[in-house]
Amino acid sequence: MERLTAEIRAFAEERDWQQFHTPKNLTMALAGEVGELLAEFQWLTPEQSAEVMSDPEAGARVKAEIGDVMIYLTRLADVLGVDLVEVALMKLAEAAGRYPVAEARGSAEKRRATDNRGVAGS
Amino acid sequence: MERLTAEIRAFAEERDWQQFHTPKNLTMALAGEVGELLAEFQWLTPEQSAEVMSDPEAGARVKAEIGDVMIYLTRLADVLGVDLVEVALMKLAEAAGRYPVAEARGSAEKRRATDNRGVAGS
Amino acid sequence: MERLTAEIRAFAEERDWQQFHTPKNLTMALAGEVGELLAEFQWLTPEQSAEVMSDPEAGARVKAEIGDVMIYLTRLADVLGVDLVEVALMKLAEAAGRYPVAEARGSAEKRRATDNRGVAGS
Amino acid sequence: MERLTAEIRAFAEERDWQQFHTPKNLTMALAGEVGELLAEFQWLTPEQSAEVMSDPEAGARVKAEIGDVMIYLTRLADVLGVDLVEVALMKLAEAAGRYPVAEARGSAEKRRATDNRGVAGS
Numbered sequence: 355m356e357r358l359t360a361e362i363r364a365f366a367e368e369r370d371w372q373q374f375h376t377p378k379n380l381t382m383a384l385a386g387e388v389g390e391l392l393a394e395f396q397w398l399t400p401e402q403s404a405e406v407m408s409d410p411e412a413g414a415r416v417k418a419e420i421g422d423v424m425i426y427l428t429r430l431a432d433v434l435g436v437d438l439v440e441v442a443l444m445k446l447a448e449a450a451g452r453y454p455v456a457e458a459r460g461s462a463e464k465r466r467a468t469d470n471r472g473v474a475g476s
Numbered sequence: 477m478e479r480l481t482a483e484i485r486a487f488a489e490e491r492d493w494q495q496f497h498t499p500k501n502l503t504m505a506l507a508g509e510v511g512e513l514l515a516e517f518q519w520l521t522p523e524q525s526a527e528v529m530s531d532p533e534a535g536a537r538v539k540a541e542i543g544d545v546m547i548y549l550t551r552l553a554d555v556l557g558v559d560l561v562e563v564a565l566m567k568l569a570e571a572a573g574r575y576p577v578a579e580a581r582g583s584a585e586k587r588r589a590t591d592n593r594g595v596a597g598s
Numbered sequence: 599m600e601r602l603t604a605e606i607r608a609f610a611e612e613r614d615w616q617q618f619h620t621p622k623n624l625t626m627a628l629a630g631e632v633g634e635l636l637a638e639f640q641w642l643t644p645e646q647s648a649e650v651m652s653d654p655e656a657g658a659r660v661k662a663e664i665g666d667v668m669i670y671l672t673r674l675a676d677v678l679g680v681d682l683v684e685v686a687l688m689k690l691a692e693a694a695g696r697y698p699v700a701e702a703r704g705s706a707e708k709r710r711a712t713d714n715r716g717v718a719g720s
Numbered sequence: 721m722e723r724l725t726a727e728i729r730a731f732a733e734e735r736d737w738q739q740f741h742t743p744k745n746l747t748m749a750l751a752g753e754v755g756e757l758l759a760e761f762q763w764l765t766p767e768q769s770a771e772v773m774s775d776p777e778a779g780a781r782v783k784a785e786i787g788d789v790m791i792y793l794t795r796l797a798d799v800l801g802v803d804l805v806e807v808a809l810m811k812l813a814e815a816a817g818r819y820p821v822a823e824a825r826g827s828a829e830k831r832r833a834t835d836n837r838g839v840a841g842s
Contacts, residue, residue, distance in 0.1 A: 378525035382762035389755010396748035397706035403500035421567030445543030462641035504640035511633010519828035584763035622769035647744035665811035689787030
């Protein structure tokens with residue numbers, strides 16, 4: 355991850371693009387790329403979506419879109435001084451408290467962070 | 477990254493949530509979280525967005541949303557068998573070819589992948 | 599539609615919010631609300647999504663999110679001087695040319711605007 | 721609006737595409753198109769975004785993307801049996817209560833629906 359972060363930073367600096375890389379713009383760019391990723395799956399059934407990587411063309415497009423999403427997310431995190439893996443692990447731990455295994459097993463029912471029904475809290 | 481991927485996979489399996497984690501659903505969840513991230517910046521000026529981390533409350537919300545985005549992106553990549561850092565580096569290399577430093581410096585003008593104006597191609 | 603456009607404009611002007619309603623910001627706000635709408639469907643199967651309006655709570659949330667999306671889309675169109683219904687009819691006519699009934703029936707295969715395979719063009 | 725709704729419905733039925741038009745898929749398609757709209761503004765300053773319609777090419781792309789967003793939003797509302805203008809007016813009225821003119825004037829500070837600070841409630 356540190357290599358990717360450094361290479362994206364160098365890519366931007368070499369082209370004098372830091373001026374465009376405000377968090378506001380990077381978040382929009384990230385959302386734009388996620389939109390392209392969504393478009394790859396929008397007409398597929400859930401089952402077809404699980405097989406998408408077996409189709410060479412569709413699979414290549416999905417990989418490309420995921421690559422673009424990761425580039426902008428990494429750049430956004432770098433510009434904001436946020437450690438991607440660290441904040442993800444932090445939120446995962448929170449979710450583990452909010453959805454204890456015994457209660458959450460098999461259910462997609464959402465528990466909002468302010469919901470105290472039987473969980474350790476957020 | 478491998479640790480994060482493994483922990484998210486374990487989190488999902490312990491709760492029998494793999495059934496919900498089709499690529500179609502995970503892409504929607506990713507987009508939903510990116511939407512929450514966008515909302516943190518939507519009314520800020522670009523300058524305000526660059527200072528968002530100095531505000532304890534806004535900064536905490538931004539970190540939380542980035543964490544959620546990273547969780548779903550990592551899980552989606554895992555389910556699809558895609559290496560996040562690898563595809564990002566691949567796309568970055570493509571972009572370096574499409575936007576050579578000498579030509580791209582300072583300009584945000586987009587070059588589409590099929591555009592051969594003075595670039596090495598995608 | 600004209601009434602809605604006028605009421606949203608009045609709502610923004612009464613609160614001196616035009617300053618925040620740049621097309622850039624409005625597009626971000628629109629995307630943020632679409633993210634909330636996605637979240638209502640992300641774990642549902644396609645069949646469950648078709649029944650969402652039968653659940654009073656989920657149905658109410660879906661209506662609320664659609665309302666917010668329509669508000670920002672209408673405001674964005676107003677600020678840009680775009681007629682929503684007119685541009686939609688225009689794009690629909692284009693799509694009708696790109697996907698003639700005889701060829702497109704039953705297939706979700708995408709035809710890009712630059713694709714001339716048997717269609718009248720975009 | 722009724723004409724647009726009817727024409728989109730006919731367009732889908734003639735091509736036997738109702739099978740693809742589950743609310744889940746339509747919401748993803750809507751989000752994908754909003755992503756394309758975001759991409760038109762992502763590198764622009766707020767001021768440049770306000771002038772986008774003066775650029776013939778950029779303006780045409782923005783109109784096209786807005787058209788696509790409106791098509792999918794209208795189709796989603798039709799499939800769910802939701803009246804777009806009605807739910808937008810409903811949410812606008814709610815927002816008027818949550819952000820009374822005297823208190824909200826000039827400020828973008830968000831008030832969550834469950835927040836009772838000086839407002840009539842949501």
